Amino acid sequence: MELCDHSAAELGRKLRSKEISAKEIAGSVLKRIEEKDKQYNAFITLTDELALKQAEEVDKKISQNENLSPLAGIPVAIKDNICTKGIATTCGSKILEGYIPPYSSTAVQNLIDDGALIIGKTNLDQFGMGSSTENSHFGPTKNPHNPEYVPGGSSGGSATAVALGESVLAIGTDTGGSVRMPAAFCGVVGMKPTYGRISRYGVVAYASSLDQVGGFGRNVGDTALVLDSICSYDKNDSTSANLPKPNFYPSLKPDLKNLKIGLPKEYFVEGIDTRIKEKILAAVKLLEENGAEVHEVFLPHTKYAISTYYLIATAEASSNLARFDGVRFGYRAKEDVTDLTTMYEKTRSEGFGKEVIRRIMLGSYVLSAGYYDAYYLKAQKVRALIQHDLESAFEKVDCIITPVTPTLPFKIGEKNEDPLQMYLEDIFTVSLNLAGLPGISLNCGYVNEFPVGFQIIGKAFDETTILNTAYAYEQLHSNNK
Amino acid sequence: MDYDVIIGFEIHAELKTATKLFCDCEVTYGAPQNTHICPLCTGQPGSLPVLNKKAVEFCVRAGLAMNCSINKYSLFARKNYFYPDLPKGYQISQYELPLCENGYIIINGDDGEAYPVGIKRIHLEEDAGKLVHSSQSISSSEYSLADYNRSGIPLIEIVTDHTTNPMRSVKEARNYLEKIRQILRYIEVSDCTIEKGQFRCDVNISLKKKGSPSYGNRAEIKNMTSFKFISEALEYEIKRQSKLLKEGKKIEQETRLYNEEKKITLPMRSKEDAPDYRYFPDPDLIELELEKEFINEIRKTNPVLPDELLNLITEKYKVSQEDAYLLTRNKAVANFFTECAPHSDDNKKLARWIINNLLKHLEENSLTIESVKIKPKDFASLINLIVKGEVTDRVGKTVLEEMIASGKSPEVIIDAKGLKPIEDTKELNKFVDDAFSAHPEVVEQIQSGETKAINVLIGQVMRSSKGKANANKLRELILERIEKE
Ligand SMILES: [Zn+2]
Numbered sequence: 001m002e003l004c005d006h007s008a009a010e011l012g013r014k015l016r017s018k019e020i021s022a023k024e025i026a027g028s029v030l031k032r033i034e035e036k037d038k039q040y041n042a043f044i045t046l047t048d049e050l051a052l053k054q055a056e057e058v059d060k061k062i063s064q065n066e067n068l069s070p071l072a073g074i075p076v077a078i079k080d081n082i083c084t085k086g087i088a089t090t091c092g093s094k095i096l097e098g099y100i101p102p103y104s105s106t107a108v109q110n111l112i113d114d115g116a117l118i119i120g121k122t123n124l125d126q127f128g129m130g131s132s133t134e135n136s137h138f139g140p141t142k143n144p145h146n147p148e149y150v151p152g153g154s155s156g157g158s159a160t161a162v163a164l165g166e167s168v169l170a171i172g173t174d175t176g177g178s179v180r181m182p183a184a185f186c187g188v189v190g191m192k193p194t195y196g197r198i199s200r201y202g203v204v205a206y207a208s209s210l211d212q213v214g215g216f217g218r219n220v221g222d223t224a225l226v227l228d229s230i231c232s233y234d235k236n237d238s239t240s241a242n243l244p245k246p247n248f249y250p251s252l253k254p255d256l257k258n259l260k261i262g263l264p265k266e267y268f269v270e271g272i273d274t275r276i277k278e279k280i281l282a283a284v285k286l287l288e289e290n291g292a293e294v295h296e297v298f299l300p301h302t303k304y305a306i307s308t309y310y311l312i313a314t315a316e317a318s319s320n321l322a323r324f325d326g327v328r329f330g331y332r333a334k335e336d337v338t339d340l341t342t343m344y345e346k347t348r349s350e351g352f353g354k355e356v357i358r359r360i361m362l363g364s365y366v367l368s369a370g371y372y373d374a375y376y377l378k379a380q381k382v383r384a385l386i387q388h389d390l391e392s393a394f395e396k397v398d399c400i401i402t403p404v405t406p407t408l409p410f411k412i413g414e415k416n417e418d419p420l421q422m423y424l425e426d427i428f429t430v431s432l433n434l435a436g437l438p439g440i441s442l443n444c445g446y447v448n449e450f451p452v453g454f455q456i457i458g459k460a461f462d463e464t465t466i467l468n469t470a471y472a473y474e475q476l477h478s479n480n481k
Numbered sequence: 482m483d484y485d486v487i488i489g490f491e492i493h494a495e496l497k498t499a500t501k502l503f504c505d506c507e508v509t510y511g512a513p514q515n516t517h518i519c520p521l522c523t524g525q526p527g528s529l530p531v532l533n534k535k536a537v538e539f540c541v542r543a544g545l546a547m548n549c550s551i552n553k554y555s556l557f558a559r560k561n562y563f564y565p566d567l568p569k570g571y572q573i574s575q576y577e578l579p580l581c582e583n584g585y586i587i588i589n590g591d592d593g594e595a596y597p598v599g600i601k602r603i604h605l606e607e608d609a610g611k612l613v614h615s616s617q618s619i620s621s622s623e624y625s626l627a628d629y630n631r632s633g634i635p636l637i638e639i640v641t642d643h644t645t646n647p648m649r650s651v652k653e654a655r656n657y658l659e660k661i662r663q664i665l666r667y668i669e670v671s672d673c674t675i676e677k678g679q680f681r682c683d684v685n686i687s688l689k690k691k692g693s694p695s696y697g698n699r700a701e702i703k704n705m706t707s708f709k710f711i712s713e714a715l716e717y718e719i720k721r722q723s724k725l726l727k728e729g730k731k732i733e734q735e736t737r738l739y740n741e742e743k744k745i746t747l748p749m750r751s752k753e754d755a756p757d758y759r760y761f762p763d764p765d766l767i768e769l770e771l772e773k774e775f776i777n778e779i780r781k782t783n784p785v786l787p788d789e790l791l792n793l794i795t796e797k798y799k800v801s802q803e804d805a806y807l808l809t810r811n812k813a814v815a816n817f818f819t820e821c822a823p824h825s826d827d828n829k830k831l832a833r834w835i836i837n838n839l840l841k842h843l844e845e846n847s848l849t850i851e852s853v854k855i856k857p858k859d860f861a862s863l864i865n866l867i868v869k870g871e872v873t874d875r876v877g878k879t880v881l882e883e884m885i886a887s888g889k890s891p892e893v894i895i896d897a898k899g900l901k902p903i904e905d906t907k908e909l910n911k912f913v914d915d916a917f918s919a920h921p922e923v924v925e926q927i928q929s930g931e932t933k934a935i936n937v938l939i940g941q942v943m944r945s946s947k948g949k950a951n952a953n954k955l956r957e958l959i960l961e962r963i964e965k966e
Contacts, residue, residue: 099526205765208765236531238532239765321570322563328523369757
């Protein structure tokens with residue numbers, strides 16, 4: 001076991017007791033990247049020099065017995081749609097070719113301020129649009145358990161990096177499941193807190209009302225650690241929740257007493273791989289046997305979630321992505337450009353990937369005069385119903401358990417020609433984004449070499465309950481193994 | 482004329498807040514290009530807008546001054562279109578639920594009556610950047626340069642309601658524009674300098690047969706750069722549209738541009754080509770909720786309006802309507818008057834002196850009333866001296882110039898320059914003696930009953946005393962002497 005395979009909590013202890021140095025941690029992670037990343041392609045940009053410099057600073061502070069935050073000296077990988085000052089931020093797209101942000105996102109700044117080592121920028125479906133990390137200008141990322149398979153997406157690079165030990169922690173973004181879904185496919189923990197918990201300032205917008213940053217770790221504790229750093233109120237984001245900084249990690253306790261778990265019948269119907277269903281029901285049973293109560297809950301509007309999501313997300317995306325026009329930054333088409341309009345058209349046709357163009361067109365249509373009421377407005381109404389479903393369910397239970405994905409990881413290229421099939425991968429995750437609720441995805445076993453994840457959904461701003469439930473499950477599960 | 486004219490406006494006024502609408506960049510004019518920009522106002526990926534509360538306050542102030550109802554809840558929306566001066570590819574504006582709705586302002590109608598022009602809405606939005614083309618237009622230019630200093634400066638858009646007392650003539654249109662500008666300047670939310678692009682208008686005009694209930698199609702004329710051009714464009718449109726109607730032709734609903742050289746309007750785009758802005762609520766901004774106290778506070782502290790000041794000046798200070806109108810055109814001038822008035826013995830004369838002498842002097846020397854050092858109390862003293870005859874009009878003007886230049890009181894200037902009126906009877910009589918011996922024929926005229934001729938003698942003494950003789954005393958002395966002779 002190398003240093004890069006240890007948990008963040010463990011590495012923190014070893015650092016503080018001066019058993020190891022931050023530089024050694026950085027070295028271990030960079031060595032793993034050197035060994036693995038040619039094959040798995042989790043990173044778009046490596047920031048090894050920065051990480052080593054940050055490690056030196058941490059080591060200096062340790063030698064001077066200075067107080068350190070729990071993340072000091074811990075490697076963190078950043079999804080490449082989160083702005084990093086002075087470091088290329090590509091969103092996995094050609095259209096941002098050569099773009100170096102003049103500022104850092106609040107989430108990344110929090111990590112830097114806490115002494116985390118920024119290892120690099122990870123691969124993603126362009127602008128977060130996809131569920132497989134295949135829609136990247138920089139090539140697909142491979143599943144850490146079988147490189148012929150997808151790691152899920154869109155934060156597939158971050159999930160893969162953590163799974164392979166190419167980083168210890170990572171952050172990603174979750175608009176419809178983009179943190180939770182690759183976490184399930186890669187067998188790591190991924191969590192999206194409540195909308196508003198983490199500032200979106202500096203996160204390249206895909207769908208502003210749904211986008212939320214999330215964290216990855218190889219266990220629940222590590223995930224809580226990274227969230228403690230990136231969750232903060234930010235006056236630069238008008239949708240940021242004005243709440244004190246959380247203490248998720250220090251307050252973790254494996255407590256299942258009186259816990260009421262909801263099981264929505266609508267999530268275990270046709271379309272879900274029975275092997276996944278079995279694993280999840282086994283996980284629920286394990287929790288029940290250890291003190292939790294299980295209740296059936298009803299989420300009757302679940303079947304509309306995917307269509308609602310794709311109407312709202314694409315509408316917002318069509319507007320958010322208008323700024324990529326070749327005028328001020330990024331890629332600009334040069335050949336056969338005769339006037340301003342052809343410059344726009346060629347830049348955008350050549351710069352954006354196929355899926356991005358599809359969503360921009362869909363979203364433009366949804367917002368068009370004459371269609372707005374039928375699509376966008378109606379979707380907003382259904383969104384309110386979905387939100388209401390969840391609120392009603394939470395009157396009876398403390399958390400809800402569902403699958404993360406209906407299928408096991410699929411082969412690279414397998415679903416490329418069928419976008420609708422790909423969209424259905426998000427069927428269990430999008431409702432949370434529509435309702436703004438927190439959700440955690442963690443492993444509950446394997447089918448062949450592929451991990452199976454399940455999702456615990458919590459009430460708004462009650463991340464503690466789902467973290468504690470996940471933490472309790474994790475301990476029971478490892479004891480059971 | 483056989484047609485009724487209906488004119489409406491969309492006015493954009495730049496707010497003079499310290500910072501931009503959604504970022505902390507300074508609001509400036511004429512600064513070196515791209516020196517007041519940040520990730521947000523250049524549309525960098527990941528940047529987010531944060532609403533400037535002061536701009537909301539300014540918009541509400543305008544709404545209250547224009548008798549609008551202020552919406553407790555309002556929304557910001559994205560107006561999507563591509564242009565290189567618009568860095569985000571959309572403008573943050575308001576669509577449904579603007580800050581202010583359903584108001585009116587009173588203008589002088591053509592019939593001489595007060596005419597309340599309906600205001601449909603006033604909303605808040607951000608300005609775009611500024612393009613400098615290497616040639617005439619973006620399409621004919623080899624290159625265009627973009628300056629984003631202006632990008633994100635707050636604007637209010639004031640839209641008239643064409644169903645509630647629209648303007649009926651070019652003159653009313655002009656009155657409307659001047660009134661809007663006057664109000665915005667009075668409430669200190671915009672400087673409204675047209676040359677600086679702080680006040681921009683789109684005007685729409687339609688004609689209908691006299692008495693007909695149905696409106697004709699509207700032509701909108703965009704980007705008018707002066708009040709004069711607006712009047713000219715409207716005159717032209719009235720001619721063009723009435724000619725078409727007389728010929729039995731249809732008027733197209735379209736957007737037109739005014740050609741300032743040829744003094745004609747030309748089609749820009751038809752209704753079918755009108756862009757679809759795909760408005761939707763901006764998910765980066767939460768619904769704006771205004772507390773009652775916030776609105777009440779603005780109501781309480783909203784500066785005095787031009788009509789209120791005009792009423793005060795005519796009613797309390799008994800100045801004529803015409804003079805009061807001239808005084809209130811500029812708030813600083815009106816304020817100067819009201820500060821002088823309590824110290825003045827003759828407010829009508831005070832008003833006349835401000836209009837005829839002070840403002841004329843300022844205008845001739847391109848000065849503003851704010852920039853001169855003259856104190857209201859001193860100005861009133863000068864008027865009082867003139868009223869008492871202790872200073873002649875002529876000396877008064879000299880003293881005023883000196884007051885403007887130095888800020889000294891009239892008494893100090895009169896003393897220092899030896900302009901003190903000659904009050905001494907002995908001294909005055911010397912001048913009178915000279916006048917009588919120089920003009921025996923005038924003396925005879927007076928004696929024979931032509932009392933008006935006395936002014937010739939007074940004028941003579943004024944000339945020889947360099948205007949310093951106390952006019953009232955002088956008249957007495959001359960009359961005394963005539964009786965004796
Ligand atoms: Zn700015």
